[in-house]
Amino acid sequence: MPAPDFVLNVVLSGILTGMVYGLMALGLSVIFGVMRVVNFAHGELTTLAMYATAVACEAFHADPFVTLVPVTLGFFGLGYLLQRLVINRFISRPEHTQLLLLVAIAIVLANVLLLVFGPDARSVQTDYQLDSIELGPLLVDSTRVYAAGTALVATLLLFAFFRGTMMGTAIRACADNQRGARVIGLHIEHLFAVTFGLGTACVAVAGSMLVLLFEVTPASGPAYTLLGFVIVVVGGLGSMTGALLGGVLIGVSESVAGMLVTPSAKSMISFALLILVLTFRPSGLLGARR
Amino acid sequence: MPQLEVDAVVKNFRGLRAVGGVSLRVADAQIVGLIGPNGAGKTTLFHAIAGAVAIDSGEVRYDGKRVSGLRPDQICRAGISRTFQIMRPFAGLSVLDNVIVGALARERSLVEARRQSLALLEQLGLGPRAHIPAASLTLPERKRLEVARALATRPRLLLLDEVMAGLRPTETDQMVSTFLQINREQGIAILLIEHVMRAVMALASEIVVLHHGEVLTHGAPAEVVRSPQVLEVYLGTESDV
């Protein structure tokens, strides 16, 4: 039985990582909650963000927390255009066609990355990556703390947007009642595109943080897509707080599993959780009852 | 024993009492009309009888045996078939194939099912349209397809949900005579939801009036239509008696 300090460290580490996971899943949840689009290219977009950060940091000798801003803005634009020009036409098409469209986009993204960067893993090196912060008996990586902090800030900003701004309220109106929203003059296509842009921006922030914690390869996509979905299902599809809660839960369970079992088997935990939730509470922990 | 017995059926939807203790009976080879303003709970009642929705209390019995709680496919095999208010043809299949799907509920042999389905299509005037995609049919033709498909499962009780909606008077009369024919010749009982009073008066031997999820009154058509309660409920609504 490992020492209690060690266990606490592992759990804390899991919570911090989980917050970043939660932000990533939030992007997925927001898009689904508003537009009912299931973004199967989610993991590939995350991977793309990780690569973008790695490349930017290397090229400009910059810190990921600095490249965060241009990368996020760029991804917002990417998401906006993707929705407006491509995905929008598929909103009313049958479900499996939508899925296949996003699968196609995922395939193209993943393999363009392979083409451009090759199969080797990349990561971001920073000066402070070996530092740790002491909180009483606990010892955590500074990087992890900063990453989690950034994720938290981004999440709060997103919440503030949806609750506090006119546009945010308009988007929530669209989610509730599309036709009604149109009737009162809201420009749905634009709002949907903004939503997708925001979802992608979340993924961009999360990706920029994730590359500090993990390596990335062109094949990383599917694992992150799966992770995102597991979190969203566990937390409740369409619930923003659910995505965060789910993220932390998954982060902790992965961390603990990594401690008890071999670390490379940790994704099996996610699968087990998915089965459990789908079986016993398909609406998720905080989701609306179907 | 009556063929169908609906016994104090209750169905709530998230706090809204859609059906609040409805009882009715359909006897062998009887045609019963179910009328009432929109939102009275008629379609919900149909869903409950057909097993598409679970009821909260009460019981539905068919030939004396409990059918409430059974799956829709089990209820079909027990002898109850239905049409849908918003029509649901298998759009990608041909008209004939649509009916064959129904016929296969009773027929092991595909060849037999095909033969029976063609005969049914003829009976409902869709013979020449047998091989075109169901999606290409006109509205009245789709209605008839829906009926043919339901009939293919050889029901003893047919639930018709607003099957006359959108039809012209001549088309309505055609449908009415078809139903009278199958009722007379094959003894198939019918429970129909209708707003088109012309059809209800021509078909039903008994009318049940539903309002706010409860039975307002029931009885012979002539009486029900003149009842002051019913007129009050329908005031402001069109009725072409």
Added chain:
Amino acid sequence: MKPLLAPLAALVLLLLPLLANSYLLSIAIAVLYLAYLGQAWNVMMGFAGQLSLGHALYVGLGAYLAGGLFFHHGLGPWLGVWIAIAAALVVSVALGLLAFRFGISGVYFALLTIATAEFTRVGFDHLDWTGGPGGMFLKVENREHVDLLNLRGPPSLYYYTALTLCVGAAVLSRRLLRSRAGYYWQAIREDEPAAQSLGINTMRWKLLAIAISAALTAVGGVFHAFYFNSLFPEQIFSAGHSLEILLAPVVGGIGTLAGPLVGALVLTLLGEGSTELLSQLGWEAPGLKQVLYGLLLLATVWHLPRGIWPTLRSRLRPGEG
């Protein structure tokens, strides 16, 4: 001219090993193998409307079980294939029961299929019996002598095996489509509640489709093991592999008989064509083939949602829908 086309094509197919060089033959095997897997996938999606994005699971199960039995115990594929089928049936029915009993369909179901494949991939990475991440390699002793029992021999042996599988799947699909199962599956795919109201126990029939599809795919996995002779969990259970499997039927035409074959042909020609072109130009581009596949899928979903074959068919024979 037209009545001669079919027998001529059949003749060419039968005599291909005599007419083609080894490169062309390997392409033909690739097309047939892809078409076979596509037909297997088609039973589940095209016929019964259940989208599986994790079909590589069954290829891997079939390959590893039959391959493993050969590797460890010298048991030939004719025995191994039954184990493979049994495993596929158990897993697929379990998944189906889980999904359908709890009303998991559409996206959630697709997600479940991905998760299962991923879980198995990671799992097999850690198993000793399967050789772990290093992979499993079946011994290829000699390429000249035809050993039917162990499926070892010259490329023509594999060609005829793939051809038999492909034709067999086509015949089976056709029979299924025209049977009660075919009617019921299409009804379920079109409108499940309406199908139920017509006396169809939709869960039972969906399970049947899933089981048949999985079993067929596992048989493909057995072929995979004995043809490619090397198995890696990372590759065989990967999401990429699952997507490759569905590309052919989606591009060719979901739910049609000829769709997976047309799709397999188009994809392989595109893939090999681009690889050839690149090697002529002296460029190396790993992943380019997949990018092209992805773009092809995109184009198909955008412009030809029913797939190449149905669109082609309605152009060639304007009467038929």
